[in-house]
Amino acid sequence: MSEDRTQERAQDQHHVQEFFGARAGDWDRKFPGDGPAFTAAVAEFALRPGDRVLDAGCGTGRALTALRAAVGPSGTVLGADVTPQMLSAARDAGRDAEGTLLLTDVVRLPLRDEVLDAVFAAGLIAHLPEPAANLRELARVVRPGGRLALFHPIGRAALAARHGRALTPEDLRAEHNLGPLLAGSGWRLTSYADEDARFLALAVRTP
DSSP, X not given: OOHHHHHHHHHHHHHHHHHHHTTGGGHXXXXXXXXXXXXXXXXXXXXXXXXXXXXXXXXXXXXXXXHHHHXXXXXXXXXXXSOHHHHXXXXXXXXXXXXXXXXXXTTSOSSOTTOEEEEEEESOGGGOSSHHHHHHHHHHTEEEEEEEEEEESSOHHHHHHHTTOOOOTTOTTSHHHHHHHHHTTTEEEEEEEEETTEEEEEEEEOO
16 A cells, blocks of 8 residues: 555544544434434344344444344454544443444454454445445455445435435435445445435345
8 A cells, every 4th residue: 555545544544533533422312312223224134143243333332232132142243443432432331241342444454354244334334435445345354145234324315404415416325326336345235225214225245
């Protein structure tokens, strides 16, 4: 990797840490009603007992309890986030009891190839500096036939309205963009739902 690209990635990481670090302490209080949406998304993800799953960009760990319930005591749950304050909030909430928390950037995971069965990613794709390359990194750590869930507790239109902006055709999460993006990154889109109360795209790791 070139020195310029290394510096750019460090800057991207710093901006993400700065943004979410300042909001970590109030994150769960700001979105108190999201819990059922996380639970429903994990249920639709259809994990099996014993599965090894990563919550990529886990934040305060709101998905960890549902992920642990899905994979059971014989499964493995990892939560990875680049922001120390988010992981501290997860620990304060007791969610570290549900899985192992990793302080790491999901663009370069400290995991072996094909070691996981699934990756759950809530609100992550909009914060990936190089979406195609970063989705390939998630594919690297998942076995062929393993699965990916890209989730948000509200849909694209509702999220855009929350931020006072309009949807554009360039939105990465739009189905016409997301399908080809995933296809070029080691995944095949199998299910797509974009509703007011949730966004959930499911994909399978291709051989």
